[in-house]
Amino acid sequence: MTQDVGTVDFSELTKAAQNAAVNYRPNDDVHIGGVGSALRTFDGGIFTGACIDCGCGIGFCAEHSAIAEMLKHRVTRIAAIVAVNWRGEILPPCGRCRELMQQIDGGNRETQILIASGTVVSLSELLPFPWRTESG
Numbered sequence: 001m002t003q004d005v006g007t008v009d010f011s012e013l014t015k016a017a018q019n020a021a022v023n024y025r026p027n028d029d030v031h032i033g034g035v036g037s038a039l040r041t042f043d044g045g046i047f048t049g050a051c052i053d054c055g056c057g058i059g060f061c062a063e064h065s066a067i068a069e070m071l072k073h074r075v076t077r078i079a080a081i082v083a084v085n086w087r088g089e090i091l092p093p094c095g096r097c098r099e100l101m102q103q104i105d106g107g108n109r110e111t112q113i114l115i116a117s118g119t120v121v122s123l124s125e126l127l128p129f130p131w132r133t134e135s136g
């Protein structure tokens with residue numbers, strides 16, 4: 001189902017993502033919130049998440065964390081999303097996060113993503129060839 005994304009004001013989302021980038025190191029092997037993410041749903045909900053980086057390369061991205069928060073509310077469509085590191089620099093989503101957004105809801109191909117200051121693209125521009133089509 002197509003929903004009108006409209007014009008997205010990323011200033012509030014970017015602030016929320018910065019607040020989630022807590023840059024917390026509880027010990028030498030764990031870094032939480034090196035990156036924070038915030039997403040907005042079509043009903044205006046905002047969900048945030050922090051990345052977790054542990055030794056041996058385990059952990060997950062801030063976008064995954066924000067998406068998990070959204071999914072707890074049985075919502076799958078993302079109108080807009082942004083991620084920033086703890087210094088406030090905007091980061092585009094990694095390939096795994098792009099694929100996650102696509103797989104939880106094919107409609108997220110329309111999701112507006114702030115990939116750099118003043119640069120917004122849709123998920124379909126970042127992930128032009130999904131591994132599976134909508135029809136399966």
Ligand SMILES: [Zn+2]
Pocket residue numbers: 061062063093094095096097098
């Ligand atoms: Zn990622």
